[in-house]
Amino acid sequence: MALYSKRRIVALTGVLAVALTATACGSSDDDGGGDSTSGGNSSIDCAPYKAFGDLSGKTVSVYTSITAPEDAPHQASYKPFEDCTGVTIKYEGSKEFEAQLPVRVKGGNAPDIAYLPQPGLLKTLVATGAVKEAPPETVANVDKNMPDWKQYGTVDDKFYGAALGANVKSYVWYSPQAFKDKGYEVPKTWAELLALSDKIVADNADGAVKPWCAGIESGDATGWPATDWIEDVLLRTAGPETYDKWVNHEIPFNDPAVATALAEVGKILKNDKYVNGGFGDVKTIASTSFQDAGQPILDGECYMHRQANFYGANFPEGTKIGPDGDVWAFYLPSVDESTKPVLTAGEFVAAFADRPEVKAFQTYLASVEWANERAKTCGPNGGCVVANKNADPNLLKGEVDKLSATILTDEAATSRFDASDLMPGAVGSGTFWKGMTNWITGTDDKATLDYIENSWPKS
Amino acid sequence: MTSHVLVGVAGAIPEPLLRAQSVAGKFFLMFFAIALFAVVFGLVLLIASLFKGKTGERFQGVLFAGPAVLLLAVGLMYPAILTIIQSFRGKSGEGSFSVENYQQMFTEPELLLVLRNTAIWVILVPFIATGVGLVYAILIDRARGEAFSKALIFLPMAISMVGASIIWKFVYQYKQTSRPQIGLLNAILKALGFETQQFLINAPLNTFMLIIVMVWIQAGFAMTVLSAAIKAIPDEILEAAKLDGVQAFKMFRFITLPSIRPALVVVITTIGIGTLKVFDIVRTMTGGQFDTSVVANEFYNQSFRYDAGGLGAALAVLLFVLVIPIVVYNIFQMRKEA
Numbered sequence: 001m002a003l004y005s006k007r008r009i010v011a012l013t014g015v016l017a018v019a020l021t022a023t024a025c026g027s028s029d030d031d032g033g034g035d036s037t038s039g040g041n042s043s044i045d046c047a048p049y050k051a052f053g054d055l056s057g058k059t060v061s062v063y064t065s066i067t068a069p070e071d072a073p074h075q076a077s078y079k080p081f082e083d084c085t086g087v088t089i090k091y092e093g094s095k096e097f098e099a100q101l102p103v104r105v106k107g108g109n110a111p112d113i114a115y116l117p118q119p120g121l122l123k124t125l126v127a128t129g130a131v132k133e134a135p136p137e138t139v140a141n142v143d144k145n146m147p148d149w150k151q152y153g154t155v156d157d158k159f160y161g162a163a164l165g166a167n168v169k170s171y172v173w174y175s176p177q178a179f180k181d182k183g184y185e186v187p188k189t190w191a192e193l194l195a196l197s198d199k200i201v202a203d204n205a206d207g208a209v210k211p212w213c214a215g216i217e218s219g220d221a222t223g224w225p226a227t228d229w230i231e232d233v234l235l236r237t238a239g240p241e242t243y244d245k246w247v248n249h250e251i252p253f254n255d256p257a258v259a260t261a262l263a264e265v266g267k268i269l270k271n272d273k274y275v276n277g278g279f280g281d282v283k284t285i286a287s288t289s290f291q292d293a294g295q296p297i298l299d300g301e302c303y304m305h306r307q308a309n310f311y312g313a314n315f316p317e318g319t320k321i322g323p324d325g326d327v328w329a330f331y332l333p334s335v336d337e338s339t340k341p342v343l344t345a346g347e348f349v350a351a352f353a354d355r356p357e358v359k360a361f362q363t364y365l366a367s368v369e370w371a372n373e374r375a376k377t378c379g380p381n382g383g384c385v386v387a388n389k390n391a392d393p394n395l396l397k398g399e400v401d402k403l404s405a406t407i408l409t410d411e412a413a414t415s416r417f418d419a420s421d422l423m424p425g426a427v428g429s430g431t432f433w434k435g436m437t438n439w440i441t442g443t444d445d446k447a448t449l450d451y452i453e454n455s456w457p458k459s
Numbered sequence: 460m461t462s463h464v465l466v467g468v469a470g471a472i473p474e475p476l477l478r479a480q481s482v483a484g485k486f487f488l489m490f491f492a493i494a495l496f497a498v499v500f501g502l503v504l505l506i507a508s509l510f511k512g513k514t515g516e517r518f519q520g521v522l523f524a525g526p527a528v529l530l531l532a533v534g535l536m537y538p539a540i541l542t543i544i545q546s547f548r549g550k551s552g553e554g555s556f557s558v559e560n561y562q563q564m565f566t567e568p569e570l571l572l573v574l575r576n577t578a579i580w581v582i583l584v585p586f587i588a589t590g591v592g593l594v595y596a597i598l599i600d601r602a603r604g605e606a607f608s609k610a611l612i613f614l615p616m617a618i619s620m621v622g623a624s625i626i627w628k629f630v631y632q633y634k635q636t637s638r639p640q641i642g643l644l645n646a647i648l649k650a651l652g653f654e655t656q657q658f659l660i661n662a663p664l665n666t667f668m669l670i671i672v673m674v675w676i677q678a679g680f681a682m683t684v685l686s687a688a689i690k691a692i693p694d695e696i697l698e699a700a701k702l703d704g705v706q707a708f709k710m711f712r713f714i715t716l717p718s719i720r721p722a723l724v725v726v727i728t729t730i731g732i733g734t735l736k737v738f739d740i741v742r743t744m745t746g747g748q749f750d751t752s753v754v755a756n757e758f759y760n761q762s763f764r765y766d767a768g769g770l771g772a773a774l775a776v777l778l779f780v781l782v783i784p785i786v787v788y789n790i791f792q793m794r795k796e797a
Binding site: 098099100102103124208219220222223279280283284286287424425426429430431434437438441451457 | 550569633634635637657659660661746748749759760763764765766767
């Protein structure tokens, strides 16, 4: 019986606890909400955002793949908006973004806003029905500021995602000083590029220094730098029309045109004489991280490294980037000088909520004001080029950023978006990456292209 | 009853509490959760105390088991059934009924490779780890510095799989032969005058290099359990055998091994189940690239990266099916002993 009475006491304690907690709950409820009523002292014109009503005290959550150290400058660019509206932007960056976002969306825990680096992912998410269409105010900004990018944010004739940051991928990083010392000229055509590579091989008969260094290791995303190679070359050897057909699967993935491009890439990446300066043989490309891959340029162990504008951030602190600096980038030459295809990439703003504060923030991100603020608050690593063509390029601080902005707005250039980002996720961020990785470690051209073609989702 | 209370209480919680942002708020949420647990527990006890007598005890049993069964049903059974259903509904897991996923799993060369790798893991890891642990346990048994020797091999158990993988990634690090080596293994190769190797890239060697990491972690577990079992062998038996003049090997074969058989079974099956689920090592060290993927890793890739939830579910079901015989065998063995 003693046992029973003891149980009663425990039970009573429990009931008491619930009563206490309930009171505690009630009191905490009252001081919820916020009291920040600001809006006066912003550096931009607040009128466009006043139209969304009184937003002070509201919160917008943002989920991105942009992590430290690039995240802080990004958040700094939201300040004028926050000052205008009193909205708090809650920023969360994750390296597991691509895998986690669909899980969060499916689990009913979607962020208000996500920056999608792949239009293919946007398509997948739109299919789940969770993505909200962009509000008319945002669409107006997009039409005015980035009409060329609108198609990538559009799914089934409905517009969802405004472009945000932009990248130029068709760059070859090199050391201007090393080129000058050896009397090498920046190549203007593809043939000149290969001739220069041969010349570097001939000049370094012992094989210790090689013309190219490359690396495609990138954790979960291993393989993507190799997909950029084939895309860049396909744009040059087959032209933009074929490229578009390839992206949309109007021609098979293993089309002869693609095979030609891959063979051309193989002349460099699978040539033990050309690669892999500073690291070893061809296979080391698969295990070298893309961050490390271009570093041998600084040590004089390799001369060229093909990688996007954002690669500049990976050089050690104090490295001078510029035409007369320690490293600089030249445009990956086309077959001849008559065409100038450019491979681009970027992020897109997808909204999973249509509350007024979310719409207002979407509109801000598509505005010239944001683009300029982004350039002004840009961190030391650069990478602040935006898709917005009306942004003031003179505000950009980095030399590469300036060059990229010039290339993006160049009328003579033909831009195409990164194909792997446009293809269905199973291919673009799956078998294409994996296939190219296996290609580096030994699979032949035909088997690689057939493997990827077979993985293309039926239906 | 309990679920009703839970839902009722949860409904009354103001939203900011569940989405607490501040440190104080999070602590409050924690205390609230603990209090809630106490309340539910208290209620169960209170109600249980109302029943008395023989039939009352039966009610009490149901009442005490109730919350656990409920949580298992919601957290384990329900998702498991959903996964099985999903695996039969096409690549995305949302289509109509088909066995396409299973068909693909056993015909596509890439997935067959994954199955082959998993088989290699499951065959090698439990036996090598147990073997190493057993030999070690016997060698150090009653030797000088036993505690220290044990601690030495048990230490890896304290390191997380990801941590161990990162350590071993450094051990396997590749640099050209002509350069200074930072990877231990290649440094040794170079010192002995051999060419340095890309251990994590060259298939099928790389799968075995990953297996070594798992063995390194699990051998300590095997050693500890087996050492305890060896110590539990009654001294009389050992003495009797010694008096009969039994040689060392025969002593091991006919005395030690039969005596620790139950412990051996537990160790092998436990490591076997752990190996079937291996994910961290593969994902951290190679990401499943270079022909090293295993079922758990491929399940993750298919489900969360390739947008093929159905195929991912099928792989998860396969894991489930493979684990069942081991668990059943384990239970039978334990029944036999009991």
